[in-house]
Structure formats: structure tokens, C-alpha cells
Amino acid sequence: MSDLTRLTAAELAALVASGETSAVEVTRAHLDRIAAVDDRVHAFLHVDTEGALAAARAVDERRAAGEELGPLAGVPVAVKDVLTTKGVPTTVGSKILEGWRPPYDSTIVERLRAAGTVMLGKTNMDEFAMGSSTEYSAYGPTRNPWDLERIPGGSGGGSAAALAAYEAPLSIGSDTGGSIRQPGAVTGTVGAKPTYGGTSRYGLVAFSSSLDTPGPCARTVLDAALLHAVIGGHDPRDSTSIPQPVPDVVAAAKRGATGDLTGVKLGVVTEFSGDGAEPGVLAAFRDSVEALTKLGAEIVEVSCPHFQYALPAYYLIAPSECSSNLARFDGVRFGLRVGDDGNRSLEEVMSLTRDAGFGPEVKRRIMLGTYALSSGYYDAYYGQAQKVRTLITRDFTAAFEQVDALISPTTPFVAFPMGSRTSDPYQMYLADLFTIPSNLYGGPGISVPCGLSEGLPVGLQVMAPTMADDRMYRVAAALESTVGTFTPPAL
Numbered sequence: 316m317s318d319l320t321r322l323t324a325a326e327l328a329a330l331v332a333s334g335e336t337s338a339v340e341v342t343r344a345h346l347d348r349i350a351a352v353d354d355r356v357h358a359f360l361h362v363d364t365e366g367a368l369a370a371a372r373a374v375d376e377r378r379a380a381g382e383e384l385g386p387l388a389g390v391p392v393a394v395k396d397v398l399t400t401k402g403v404p405t406t407v408g409s410k411i412l413e414g415w416r417p418p419y420d421s422t423i424v425e426r427l428r429a430a431g432t433v434m435l436g437k438t439n440m441d442e443f444a445m446g447s448s449t450e451y452s453a454y455g456p457t458r459n460p461w462d463l464e465r466i467p468g469g470s471g472g473g474s475a476a477a478l479a480a481y482e483a484p485l486s487i488g489s490d491t492g493g494s495i496r497q498p499g500a501v502t503g504t505v506g507a508k509p510t511y512g513g514t515s516r517y518g519l520v521a522f523s524s525s526l527d528t529p530g531p532c533a534r535t536v537l538d539a540a541l542l543h544a545v546i547g548g549h550d551p552r553d554s555t556s557i558p559q560p561v562p563d564v565v566a567a568a569k570r571g572a573t574g575d576l577t578g579v580k581l582g583v584v585t586e587f588s589g590d591g592a593e594p595g596v597l598a599a600f601r602d603s604v605e606a607l608t609k610l611g612a613e614i615v616e617v618s619c620p621h622f623q624y625a626l627p628a629y630y631l632i633a634p635s636e637c638s639s640n641l642a643r644f645d646g647v648r649f650g651l652r653v654g655d656d657g658n659r660s661l662e663e664v665m666s667l668t669r670d671a672g673f674g675p676e677v678k679r680r681i682m683l684g685t686y687a688l689s690s691g692y693y694d695a696y697y698g699q700a701q702k703v704r705t706l707i708t709r710d711f712t713a714a715f716e717q718v719d720a721l722i723s724p725t726t727p728f729v730a731f732p733m734g735s736r737t738s739d740p741y742q743m744y745l746a747d748l749f750t751i752p753s754n755l756y757g758g759p760g761i762s763v764p765c766g767l768s769e770g771l772p773v774g775l776q777v778m779a780p781t782m783a784d785d786r787m788y789r790v791a792a793a794l795e796s797t798v799g800t801f802t803p804p805a806l
């Protein structure tokens with residue numbers, strides 16, 4: 316049997332369904348791979364060996380009993396540590412939740428289990444999903460399998476690195492400003508942010524509730540679509556979940572893989588295709604635009620004049636929501652409690668707990684958000700940012716009257732050396748320059764590998780109208796059919 320860790324999720328599912336290999340064998344191969352490389356990569360915060368093998372055995376038993384298996388049954392998946400997993404530690408990359416074992420599964424995890432996928436464990440992330448390099452994890456950074464001295468992106472660097480290091484064929488991320496797509500871009504993997512409300516936030520530890528969107532990560536576009544179909548769809552337990560079925564993303568990915576984009580009109584975002592990105596990134600992007608033209612797509616330039624204000628608007632809205640959401644970590648209800656010696660007031664214990672439990676970036680965001688929401692500043696900062704959000708949404712609406720989807724590089728730069736941006740928050744924030752607009756708008760976006768610059772992966776982003784997730788999969792799969800997939804140098 317060839318190395319099972321090199322196969323796609325679709326291939327693994329077919330092998331398990333036909334009985335050529337068992338879910339237990341597939342799971343063991345990935346657990347062995349994790350044991351062999353994760354001390355160097357550190358993609359995982361927790362590996363659930365027992366749980367994974369039990370889930371795999373259950374799939375094999377169902378198959379032996381002649382039961383019909385779902386399209387991803389027996390396929391391992393790694394889950395970002397932002398999603399609750401019943402009885403399995405969930406830390407959000409923070410000390411404040413160290414040792415917390417949630418009493419319930421998030422909807423995403425519930426759906427993964429129901430589909431017969433095998434959860435390998437929980438992946439590393441920037442604390443509370445705040446960061447672009449996974450260096451802000453309270454449990455130490457994840458490294459990029461392409462170059463262990465470079466960052467794997469963030470906040471979901473663990474989910475992306477696990478794919479690039481062949482520790483898992485599928486993973487789950489969450490994208491508030493780019494946390495799925497940016498790690499995908501810098502690790503040469505595929506990351507999709509679904510339409511906001513297209514995937515459930517129930518059991519997703521909240522950062523910025525009007526933006527947080529869980530979604531699929533994979534090494535191929537089809538695998539991402541297969542995972543999207545499993546986790547997506549309406550959930551009555553999430554008040555912003557859209558009561559409509561997910562568009563047929565799998566069919567769209569298959570259609571795209573035929574390499575025919577005749578009749579598809581794509582808009583290159585003027586503001587994101589000039590300055591602001593590294594020359595090597597722009598060169599790979601331009602080559603991809605040419606490749607898409609050869610596949611039959613019509614390419615036009617589209618100006619989205621308010622996109623330039625997306626980053627500052629995001630850094631008011633997201634911290635504002637975070638300052639409110641993170642108030643629940645008070646040392647009373649969850650996880651860490653510091654200084655509760657019977658002599659201190661409740662307020663002192665809360666303050667000591669939050670001081671010890673939160674890292675520097677989380678504290679920075681809470682302060683930014685508290686300031687932006689405070690009386691006297693609310694209108695000037697938070698209110699103004701909400702107006703900008705509306706203008707950005709209008710840019711998208713106008714653009715989608717002209718084109719089917721928008722394209723841009725996913726990130727302005729390739730994976731940067733570890734430690735090179737941690738002392739300058741603004742430089743770190745710039746990693747999401749091109750991904751944030753679609754979060755503010757709520758539409759779907761996907762990053763697909765499109766080439767290399769300085770030997771490191773570059774991603775192309777496809778953005779589509781809300782609830783037209785299928786469109787982005789079609790375009791991404793078409794590009795993948797011509798540029799191929801990208802394998803990091805051997806670990």
C-alpha cells in the first residue's frame with residue numbers, strides 16, 4: 316500500500332468504502348506521521364489517539380455490517396482548537412482555558428462525527444484567533460513545513476501546517492479576517508471561508524461574532540468542497556445561521572476541475588493588484604490570471620474604492636466585539652482562576668486571572684475595543700467603522716453586477732521568518748490586507764495555491780457573492796487543474 320498520508324480525502328474515502336483499506340489503517344498512518352513530525356511542526360495542541368481509533372473502528376464496523384457510508388467516512392480530520400469538543404481539551408490557544416474539557420460538541424464537530432470522519436485532535440492557533448502567524452499561541456508557535464524557520468500563517472496555522480506536513484488530509488479552521496485563507500496561502504494548501512452564516516458558530520469560542528466563520532481546509536479544492544458540504548448548512552442553535560441549503564459546492568468543484576471557464580467573468584480588484592504586495596506574489600498572481608484566461612474566463616479590472624479602508628475598519632469592529640465577548644472569561648465560570656485565597660475580592664480575582672490568562676495580543680485587542688466602544692468615542696470609531704463596512708458591502712454589490720467573482724492575491728507576502736513581525740502589530744495586521752473585505756461583507760472567499768515566489772507558496776483568492784460559494788469552488792478548481800498542487804520539500 317502506498318503511503319496513505321499522501322492521498323487526498325476523496326481517495327482515502329474511496330479506499331475505505333471499497334474495503335481496500337480500513338479506517339483504522341488510515342487513522343494509524345496519520346497518527347504515526349504526527350508522531351514522526353509534529354515535534355518539529357507543532358501543528359497539534361492535543362492528539363486524541365484513543366478517540367480517533369475508536370471512531371475509525373466504528374466506521375469499519377458499520378462498513379462490515381453493510382451500512383451505507385457518507386462521502387468522507389473514515390477520513391481523518393484535524394480541528395482548530397477554537398471549536399468545542401466534548402470531553403476533549405479546548406484551549407483556543409490561551410492559558411485562560413487551559414485544562415477545560417467542554418461538556419458539549421460544537422455543531423461542526425457534531426456533523427464531522429455524524430459523517431464518520433475521524434477527529435485526530437486539536438490544532439494550534441493564535442490565542443483567541445488573534446494573529447497571523449500562530450506565534451501568539453500560549454503553547455508555542457507552529458512552524459511552516461515549507462521552511463521550519465518561517466511562520467505557517469494564522470490564526471489557524473496549526474490547521475494549515477497539519478495539511479502541508481501530511482499529518483491530516485483535512486482540517487477545520489475559522490476565519491474572522493483571514494485566518495483560514497492566509498494560512499492556506501502561505502503553506503500551499505486550500506482554505507475556504509464560507510458565506511457568513513453558511514457554517515454554524517454554535518460551539519465556536521467567540522472572537523468577533525459578526526465576522527467569525529468556521530470553514531474547511533484541505534490540500535485540494537475538491538477535498539475542501541467535500542468537507543464544506545459535510546459541515547455546512549442551517550443550524551437553529553446559531554441565531555445568524557442562514558436557513559437555506561449550502562449551494563452544491565462539490566458539483567462546482569468537479570465542474571471546475573474540467574478546466575473550462577467559458578462564460579465566467581472574473582474581476583481583478585484594481586486596488587489589490589498593484590502596490591502593497593511583494594513583486595514575487597504579484598508575478599505569480601499575474602501568471603494565474605493568464606492561466607485563467609486560457610481556460611476561457613473573461614477577465615476585467617474592477618475598482619473597489621473602499622477596500623483600502625477595510626483593515627482599519629476591521630481593527631475597530633473586531634476588537635470591539637472581542638472586548639465584549641471575552642468579558643465572559645472572568646475566572647469564575649471557565650478555566651483558570653488566579654489569587655482566590657479567600658482574602659481577595661471578586662474583582663481582584665478577576666483582574667489577576669485575566670492578567671495571567673490573556674497574552675499580549677489579546678490584551679491589546681481588548682484595550683482597543685474598550686476604547687472604541689467607550690462613551691465619547693463610540694460614534695467616532697465604532698460607528699464610523701460600521702459605516703465603512705456598509706460602503707465595502709456596496710463595493711461588492713456593485714462589483715458583482717459586473718462580474719461573477721473577484722480575484723486577488725490572498726496575501727501581500729509569502730511566509731515570513733518567525734519573530735520578524737511580532738514586535739510590530741501593524742506589520743502583522745497587514746497579512747490580512749486582501750482577505751478582510753469579504754469578512755466585512757459576509758461573502759465567501761477561497762485561497763488556492765497558484766505558484767511559488769522565492770521557493771515559497773503563493774495563494775490566489777477568489778471572492779464570490781453571499782451564498783454563491785459554489786462559484787468560488789469552480790474557479791479555484793479550474794485554476795488547480797492547470798497549476799497543480801504544491802508539495803513542500805521533504806520533512
Ligand SMILES: NC(=O)C[C@H](N)C(=O)O
Binds near residue numbers: 444445469
Ligand atoms: N482571526 C482572523 O481571521 C485573523 C486576523 N489575522 C486577526 O488577527 O484578527
